[in-house]
Amino acid sequence: MNITLNIQRYNPDTDEESYFQQYQVDVKPTDRLLDALMQVKRFQDGSLGFRKSCAHGVCGSDGMRINGVDGLACKTLIKDIAAHDGDTVTVEPLRHLPVQRDLIVDQQEFFEKYRAIKPYLINDEPVAGKERLQSPRERMAFDDATSCILCASCYSACPIPVEQPDFLGPAALAQAFRFLADSRDRATEQRLAIVDTEEGAWGCQNHFQCTRVCPRSILITKRINETKRMIKQSKEKESS
Ligand code: SF4
Ligand code: FES
Structure with missing residues (x-):
């Protein structure tokens, strides 16, 4: 044709x-x-x-x-x-x-935002045995988010940066969730402080455009909403 x-x-x-x-x-x-x-x-x-x-x-x-x-x-x-x-x-x-x-x-801004969420495991505790073990169930909690290929399709699809250029964007927030949900990570407080902002998780208005376009079928919006829940639960725990 x-x-x-x-x-x-x-x-x-x-x-x-x-x-x-x-x-x-x-x-x-x-x-x-x-x-x-x-x-x-x-x-x-x-x-x-x-x-x-x-x-x-x-x-x-x-x-x-x-x-x-x-x-x-x-x-x-x-x-x-x-x-x-x-x-x-x-x-x-x-x-x-x-x-x-x-x-x-120019992908610089996209990668700066990705780096801002500290996209790596943080855990200074000594390793018992050869590695930090994790059950299949613990791994499944964040499994889809590990398959991100940083293509920035979600970043482009998201309508939020039009009004709010500082918004971290779907890919970075999905990766923030990936480490927050990792049972081996020990930087929860540090991570929550980064995403508990208008530029972070609260900037998301559930348009779902990111989820629709992601070529790796990552449930990005769901992961951002789970992050919002983690923030709320952490605050409730603090105040009780
Ligand atoms: S569209 Fe999916 S694979 Fe591409 S950067 Fe966003 S989350 Fe990652
Ligand atoms: S060329 Fe590598 S993802 Fe398309």
């Missing part, structure tokens, strides 16, 4: 603002959007900029907005975004992050 890719372009060296450029591509319904972008890059316009690495939904580098929905180009099949011959697919860079070139965004 023949479709049109309507791609947002921007070159900081030559363009004052972004614009859309159209490319015709011959694709199979079972091709991925990444295949179509590679076709443009290889055979039509080598100047098109986008990130990709693994091409299999593992590295998280090809997050972009596809027909207004955030996701990975390598996990998006043409048949799911273009039903008929002649259809147009619009591709834009992720939102809320500065565009460096075409579909490439």
Whole structure:
């Protein structure tokens, strides 16, 4: 089938603002959007900029907005975004992050927010035996959140940063939950202080857009709500 890719372009060296450029591509319904972008890059316009690495939904580098929905180009099949011959697919860079070139965004702010929640196990107690043991049930409490590939699709889908640019965002908050819920972690107070803020868990208004787009099916909004419950329970415990 023949479709049109309507791609947002921007070159900081030559363009004052972004614009859309159209490319015709011959694709199979079972091709991925990444295949179509590679076709443009290889055979039509080598100047098109986008990130990709693994091409299999593992590295998280090809997050972009596809027909207004955030996701990975390598996990998006043409048949799911273009039903008929002649259809147009619009591709834009992720939102809320500065565009460096075409579909490439500067991820610095996204990673600063991720680092702010201390995304690592904190436990200074001596290890009994060879490792810190955990039951399967304890592990299941946060299992889905461990599969985040930091693609920033959720960050782009979330409407909160439009009004509140300091909001930590869904990915960082899901990771805060991941360590708060880890039975081996000992930094609960420190972690709760970070997320018990308007920029943290309380900034979330349950729009569920993050959960809808996450390519790893992480129940992000649910995890943020569980974090809110942890904050409340900790305060109740303090005051009793
Ligand atoms: S939580 Fe999901 S959408 Fe957000 S960065 Fe991680 S994998 Fe991507
Ligand atoms: S290229 Fe690695 S996730 Fe898509």
